[in-house]
Amino acid sequence: MNDSDEVKRVLVQAADAARFAPSIHNTQPWRWVVREDRLELFGVAERQLREQDPDGRMLLLSCGTALHHALVALDAEGWRHEVERPAGEPLATIRATGQVPARPEATRHFQMLQVRRTDRRTVTDEPVPEDTLRHLVKVTQEGGARLHVLGRDQVLALAVAVDRAGHAESHDDRIRAETAAWVGGERPGGTGIPASALPEEVPLTTVAERDFKVAGTLAAGDGHDQAATYAVLYGPGDGPQDWLRAGESLSRLWLAATEQAVSLLPLSSPVEIPFTRQTLRRMLGDIGFPYLAVRLGTLDPAHSAPPKTPRLPAGQVIEIVPG
Ligand SMILES: Cc1cc2nc3c(=O)[nH]c(=O)nc-3n(C[C@H](O)[C@H](O)[C@H](O)COP(=O)(O)O)c2cc1C
Structure with missing residues (x-):
């Protein structure tokens, strides 16, 4: 060769x-x-x-x-x-x-x-250690975007934004139809989210997970998100190259989190809907543009990995x- x-x-x-x-x-x-x-x-x-x-x-x-x-x-x-x-x-x-x-x-x-993997089950009562969070913030930053860890009041504001965005999306017939085309069932075509990766019931948490309105088969556990950390991935620009870079930072963050046995769940609906995206922007004190909200938590060692999604x-x- x-x-x-x-x-x-x-x-x-x-x-x-x-x-x-x-x-x-x-x-x-x-x-x-x-x-x-x-x-x-x-x-x-x-x-x-x-x-x-x-x-x-x-x-x-x-x-x-x-x-x-x-x-x-x-x-x-x-x-x-x-x-x-x-x-x-x-x-x-x-x-x-x-x-x-x-x-x-x-x-x-x-x-x-x-x-x-994306793990939509609830996280444990063990918070992510401070030094692990600092490491994840640093790793994200090396990719070009930044990670803002939310304080308690900001978590409540995020919960409201997620709720409003979820409400707006679930009352939009076209979005509902689009979601139904990509989510649920067995996904033999190699794309979309199979039922096996979705909780049987959306867990009752302070910040709601995305409700895909599709029956899942994953046992979500009886935990909560009280010990979870919420953070917003953000950066200096709103242009296509900024969003691409943000994706690179997300990948860095997610791989580093996986290495530290920290589960990461993206919450993108408040970024998709313009008025909640503004709320997140104000939450950041206008220091940058929000790209994605994420939940970070420690995994229950009794849980095996969630099933693979197709490719x-x-x-x-x-x-x-x-x-
Ligand atoms: C930009 C982006 C936004 C996402 N938003 C959500 C979300 O709001 N809720 C959710 O449950 N999963 C979300 N996900 C996770 C995807 O559904 C998941 O990556 C995909 O189904 C593949 O599964 P895997 O991550 O287990 O490989 C998001 C992923 C990406 C990259």
Whole structure:
């Protein structure tokens, strides 16, 4: 195998690993084009939630998580990389620029990428330790976005915003129909959230989880969210590149949380609805734009991992350009 074959092989492998990335409603709204010397990331309009996410913010966050997953895979193989994030399409271009010995933490991150899940069960009464939270704040910041940990009063304000956003979305017939198309059942097509990843009943918590209005089969536990930490991922800009970067930071945060046995549940509805997005913005004291609210909590060791959600086959998201 010559050098360029080797580069191409490692780029295909990175695009393949990015299939594990989390995405809004598991839409996987990305597509990769592997060229001789580079990997290009594109958003896929057919897998955008047109009603719930008309401006594509959640699509870009999701593509950002996929981008970071691809970089983690390159790190784990010991490949240095350069990333361009031009305004427009492709959303990003990755070049593998040379090999170095893989760092042990890169291998660990690659393992985390395979075991990370969205866990909608309740968390335990053990709060996330302060130093773990500080570590997660730092890791997020290294990705370009920031993490603001909410105080008690702000958690109550978040609960109200989540409630209002949930109400607005559940009273919108078109959003309801769109959600029903992506969520529930067995999902043989490789996208969407299967019933097995959704609680039988939405747990009674201070800050409500998203109610998908679809019967789930996951036993959610009889815990609460009293010991949970809530935080808002935010950053300096509201442009497409900012949302892509925010997705990269989300992926960093989520993999680091998984490594520390901290569960992360995204709460995106208050960001999707403009008036609650404003509420979150004011909550941040106008220091930045809110990208996503998250619940962080410790996992019940008695629980096994929640079931895997499906993924599209590689052939549907990766195009290898011959030559
Ligand atoms: C940008 C974004 C927003 C999300 N918003 C929510 C949400 O509001 N509620 C929820 O239960 N899950 C949310 N999720 C989790 C996805 O549903 C989940 O990543 C997807 O179904 C794939 O499952 P997995 O994370 O277990 O691999 C979100 C994920 C992303 C990336």
